[in-house]
Amino acid sequence: MAEHRALDAILQPGGITPVFQPICAVDNGRWTIAGFECLSRGPKGTHFESANVLFDYVRLKREETLVDRACITTALAAARTLPAEARLGVNVHASTLGRDPSFADFLRGAADANEIAFDRLTIEIVEHAPPWDGLSFLSMLDRLRDYGARIALDDVGLGQSNFKMLLDVRPDYMKIDRYFIEHCAGDTNRQAVIEVITRLAERFGARVVAEGVEDEATVKALKLLGITLMQGFYFSEPLELHAVPALYEPARTNLPLP
Amino acid sequence: MNAQQEQMTRRILIVDDEDLIVMAMRKYFEGLGFIVDGAYELEEAQALLANYRYDLVIADLRLTGIGGVEGLQIVSDVHQRCANTRVVLLSAFGTPEIERESYNRGADAFLHKPKAMMEIAHVARTLLDQ
Numbered sequence A: 001m002a003e004h005r006a007l008d009a010i011l012q013p014g015g016i017t018p019v020f021q022p023i024c025a026v027d028n029g030r031w032t033i034a035g036f037e038c039l040s041r042g043p044k045g046t047h048f049e050s051a052n053v054l055f056d057y058v059r060l061k062r063e064e065t066l067v068d069r070a071c072i073t074t075a076l077a078a079a080r081t082l083p084a085e086a087r088l089g090v091n092v093h094a095s096t097l098g099r100d101p102s103f104a105d106f107l108r109g110a111a112d113a114n115e116i117a118f119d120r121l122t123i124e125i126v127e128h129a130p131p132w133d134g135l136s137f138l139s140m141l142d143r144l145r146d147y148g149a150r151i152a153l154d155d156v157g158l159g160q161s162n163f164k165m166l167l168d169v170r171p172d173y174m175k176i177d178r179y180f181i182e183h184c185a186g187d188t189n190r191q192a193v194i195e196v197i198t199r200l201a202e203r204f205g206a207r208v209v210a211e212g213v214e215d216e217a218t219v220k221a222l223k224l225l226g227i228t229l230m231q232g233f234y235f236s237e238p239l240e241l242h243a244v245p246a247l248y249e250p251a252r253t254n255l256p257l258p
Numbered sequence B: 001m002n003a004q005q006e007q008m009t010r011r012i013l014i015v016d017d018e019d020l021i022v023m024a025m026r027k028y029f030e031g032l033g034f035i036v037d038g039a040y041e042l043e044e045a046q047a048l049l050a051n052y053r054y055d056l057v058i059a060d061l062r063l064t065g066i067g068g069v070e071g072l073q074i075v076s077d078v079h080q081r082c083a084n085t086r087v088v089l090l091s092a093f094g095t096p097e098i099e100r101e102s103y104n105r106g107a108d109a110f111l112h113k114p115k116a117m118m119e120i121a122h123v124a125r126t127l128l129d130q
Helices: A005-011 A051-060 A064-079 A094-099 A103-113 A134-147 A163-169 A188-204 A216-224 A241-251 B003-008 B019-031 B042-051 B070-081 B096-105 B117-129
Strands: A017-027 A030-041 A087-093 A121-126 A150-156 A173-176 A207-210 B011-015 B035-039 B056-060 B086-091 B109-112
Touching: A005 A051, A005 A064, A017 A064, A017 A216, A017 A241, A030 A051, A030 A064, A030 A241, A051 A064, A051 B042, A064 A087, A064 A094, A064 A103, A087 A094, A087 A150, A094 A121, A094 A134, A103 A121, A103 A134, A121 A173, A134 A150, A134 A163, A150 A163, A173 A188, A188 A207, B011 B019, B011 B042, B019 B035, B019 B117, B035 B042, B042 B056, B042 B070, B056 B070, B056 B117, B070 B086, B070 B096, B086 B096, B086 B117, B096 B109, B109 B117
Parallel strands: A030 A087, A087 A121, A121 A150, A150 A173, A173 A207, B011 B035, B011 B056, B056 B086, B086 B109
Antiparallel strands: A017 A030
């Protein structure tokens, strides 16, 4: 039996399907699309369609670098048709940033090949383990910033997205994990955590993005906490490329909240 | 809830590096009304175990074909995540020591290959009914 059969299926052409979830700017009861997070799904019809299963498997195989590159290549090839004013967030494991010395050049090549300006990119650092090499990781972030990208820390509040990581990364965006966002409208303790992260972001000069926004009550609670960038099923599920224009075109002109 | 509906709520993971065995067992247990996932390697099984709750895991002891005992790792992983999940290990070469180690780690049954599907299903049903 092939040792890496599932990995082969994931990496073969068409194995990864890019999907795009809007990050919405909410203001005065209306919203626009500030950008998209590029997400990936594994081979259709397999359990790797679930991103959680896909990336748990990839991390267990320690093939984050290979698969991160494949996901980015696929996502940027699709994203070339998205409007140029929308930012694009690509997920990258901290281990990839620490282990892959040519990652910045790879990313620049992929952006150039698809005529995507590098300063539209946000590198969303995801991780479930510490970076393999801290110094390489930090110098890679410097190079990506020098090229014009912004840096987001994903899942803030959980796992490796802790205070040390915040100090090391100095992110431009802090994405608060859905664990804290869901049900925050009726939970003052969750609101306290969100408030602290928001204040921290202000001190860092970073913007906060709330993930996992699923209802109007959550939007209102987040607005009261001063958060204006939101992402979640309340606005839109992750969409395949062909479905993006139907959402994007009306949202360009400021939609009322759903 | 009738027997069929009750089984539909039950989820089984089959782990074997042989396509045909996974396909045959999947077809058999789906025919009995179970939700069945199949995995061909250790990490694939571990990723599924991290994301779904299984009532039963049926795993081959050796997944790499080069003398590994990955099935033992699966037993440990299962019982770290859910003590109520039943585990059946299958092996064509299991020694008494490996069999003992399997039970020490929490396996509920250790079956020596070849075994007819009916026999495996009988053991599985007995464990699920306990």
